[in-house]
Amino acid sequence: MLFSKARLIRHSGLLLAALSLISPPIISAWAQEADEAYVVSAADAGAQQIESTISPSDNSVSPAENNSTTDAIEVDNSAAESDITTPPFTLLNQTIQPGQFRTLYWSPGQSFASIDTPVPVLVAHGKEAGPSVCLTAAVHGDELNGIEMVRRLMYQLEPANMNGTVIGVPIVNLDGFRRGSRYLADRRDLNRHFPGTYNGSAASRIANSLFSNIIRDHCNFLVDLHTGSLKRTNLPQIRADLSNEAVFEFSRHLGGITVLHGRGGEGTLRRAATDIGIPAITLESGGPNALEESAVDGGVKALETLLQNLDIQPTLRFWGTPQPVFYHSEWVRADQGGILMSEVTLGDKIKAGDILGRVVDPVTNTGSDIVSPIDGKILGMAFNQVVQTGFAAYHIGKAKTPEQAQEEAQEEAQDEAIQTQPQGKVQGNSQNIPSQPATNESDSSTGPMKSMPTAEDDIDFEANNTTSERSSENAE
Numbered sequence: 001m002l003f004s005k006a007r008l009i010r011h012s013g014l015l016l017a018a019l020s021l022i023s024p025p026i027i028s029a030w031a032q033e034a035d036e037a038y039v040v041s042a043a044d045a046g047a048q049q050i051e052s053t054i055s056p057s058d059n060s061v062s063p064a065e066n067n068s069t070t071d072a073i074e075v076d077n078s079a080a081e082s083d084i085t086t087p088p089f090t091l092l093n094q095t096i097q098p099g100q101f102r103t104l105y106w107s108p109g110q111s112f113a114s115i116d117t118p119v120p121v122l123v124a125h126g127k128e129a130g131p132s133v134c135l136t137a138a139v140h141g142d143e144l145n146g147i148e149m150v151r152r153l154m155y156q157l158e159p160a161n162m163n164g165t166v167i168g169v170p171i172v173n174l175d176g177f178r179r180g181s182r183y184l185a186d187r188r189d190l191n192r193h194f195p196g197t198y199n200g201s202a203a204s205r206i207a208n209s210l211f212s213n214i215i216r217d218h219c220n221f222l223v224d225l226h227t228g229s230l231k232r233t234n235l236p237q238i239r240a241d242l243s244n245e246a247v248f249e250f251s252r253h254l255g256g257i258t259v260l261h262g263r264g265g266e267g268t269l270r271r272a273a274t275d276i277g278i279p280a281i282t283l284e285s286g287g288p289n290a291l292e293e294s295a296v297d298g299g300v301k302a303l304e305t306l307l308q309n310l311d312i313q314p315t316l317r318f319w320g321t322p323q324p325v326f327y328h329s330e331w332v333r334a335d336q337g338g339i340l341m342s343e344v345t346l347g348d349k350i351k352a353g354d355i356l357g358r359v360v361d362p363v364t365n366t367g368s369d370i371v372s373p374i375d376g377k378i379l380g381m382a383f384n385q386v387v388q389t390g391f392a393a394y395h396i397g398k399a400k401t402p403e404q405a406q407e408e409a410q411e412e413a414q415d416e417a418i419q420t421q422p423q424g425k426v427q428g429n430s431q432n433i434p435s436q437p438a439t440n441e442s443d444s445s446t447g448p449m450k451s452m453p454t455a456e457d458d459i460d461f462e463a464n465n466t467t468s469e470r471s472s473e474n475a476e
C-alpha cells in the first residue's frame with residue numbers, strides 16, 4: 001500500500017483504516033463503481049461553487065479567538081445520506097459531510113486581527129472512503145500557474161461521485177501574492193521555514209500554522225505547486241526524494257510527466273511533510289509572474305492522473321507516454337556576462353555540441369555561444385535577460401530508467417548520511433575526513449560542468465547552514 005496504515009487510522013477513522021487492510025483489487029472495484037457513476041458536469045459544479053462563496057469578511061470568529069479557523073461557507077451539494085460509507089471530514093474546526101464541497105478559511109495570523117485576511121481553503125470530501133490529497137500553491141506569492149491549476153482541478157471534482165478527499169490551498173502566501181512578490185512582507189522565503197515553530201519568526205509561525213492546522217493531520221499525500229524562480233522557466237516536472245520508497249512510488253502516479261530526484265532543501269514544505277511520513281512532491285511548471293496555458297494544462301493533467309491512480313476520481317485524459325520519465329539533470333552556465341538570447345526552447349531534444357544560446361556584450365559586441373556538453377532534453381531554462389558570468393542558463397536532463405534513478409538517489413542518500421554523521425562517530429581520525437567540495441554558484445574556475453548544481457541542490461542561500469554555499473537555480 002502506498003499510504004501507511006498508521007496515518008490512515010489517525011486521519012480518518014475506521015473506514016479508512018479498513019481501506020489500508022484490503023487488497024488493491026478491492027480498491028480497483030471501487031474505481032470501477034466510480035467510473036460508472038461518473039458524470040461530466042465540471043462547469044456546472046464550478047459555477048455553483050463560485051456563486052455560493054461569500055466574502056470572508058462576513059466571518060464572525062476573531063482570529064485571536066481561533067487562529068486556525070475563521071469561516072466556512074456551506075454548499076448544499078451533499079449526497080443522499082442513505083448510502084454514505086465514509087465519515088465526515090474535519091478541518092479547521094469545520095465538518096465537511098461526505099459528498100460535500102466547501103470553502104473554509106485559514107488565518108495564518110500574519111497581521112493584526114482587524115485587518116488580517118483569511119486564506120481560502122477548498123475541500124472536496126468524497127461520498128466514499130479514500131485517501132486525502134493536499135494541493136498547495138503560491139507558497140511563493142509570484143508563482144501564479146499553481147493557483148490556476150488548483151482552481152481547474154478543484155472545480156471539476158464531484159464529491160458525490162468521489163472516493164477520498166482533496167484539499168486545495170490556492171494561495172498560501174496571500175501576502176506575497178498581493179504584492180506580486182515571491183517573499184513574505186519581511187523578505188523571508190516561506191518555503192525555507194517549514195515545519196515552523198509557534199514562537200519563531202513571522203515566517204516560521206505562518207509555516208507552523210499551515211503545517212499543524214492543515215498538512216500534518218489531514219493529508220495522506222501532498223503536492224506543492226511551484227514554478228521556476230528568478231527569471232527561469234520549467235517544463236512541467238516533479239521533484240521528489242526518490243531515495244524514499246513511498247515518495248518514489250508516489251512519483252509514478254502522475255502519468256508521463258518528467259521526474260527529477262531532489263531531496264528538497266531544509267525548510268521546504270515537501271521535505272517537512274516527507275520527514276513526518278507524508279509522501280510529498282513538488283510540481284514545477286512554467287515561470288514566475290505569468291499564467292501560461294501549456295504549463296497550467298500540463299500540471300492539471302498530471303494532477304488529474306494522480307487522482308485517477310489513487311482511485312479518487314477518474315479522468316478522461318490520456319498521455320502519449322503513460323509512464324513518468326526519470327531524468328538525471330545538469331545545469332549549463334554562461335561563461336561570460338552579457339545579454340543572453342536562446343536558440344532552444346523548453347522541451348527541445350539536443351545533442352552534445354548543439355548551440356543552446358548566445359551571450360553578447362552589448363558594448364564591445366563580443367559574444368560567445370553556450371554549447372551543450374551532453375545529449376538530453378531542455379527541462380528548464382532562463383528567459384532572455386542580462387546575465388553574469390557563471391549564470392545557470394539551461395537545465396538539461398538525460399533520461400534514466402526508474403530503477404536507475406532510484407538507485408542513484410539511494411546511493412546519494414547513503415553518501416549524505418555518511419557525510420553528515422557526527423565526526424566523533426566516524427571511525428579513525430575525524431581530521432582525515434575530506435571536506436565537502438563547495439558548489440558556490442559564483443565559482444566558475446572549475447568550468448561550466450564541474451560546478452553545476454543538480455536537481456538535488458534545492459537549498460537556497462538564505463536557508464543554507466552547511467559549509468558550501470549552494471545554488472538557488474532549483475529553488476522551490
Ligand SMILES: [Zn+2]
Nearest residue numbers: 140226227476
Ligand atoms: Zn516556488
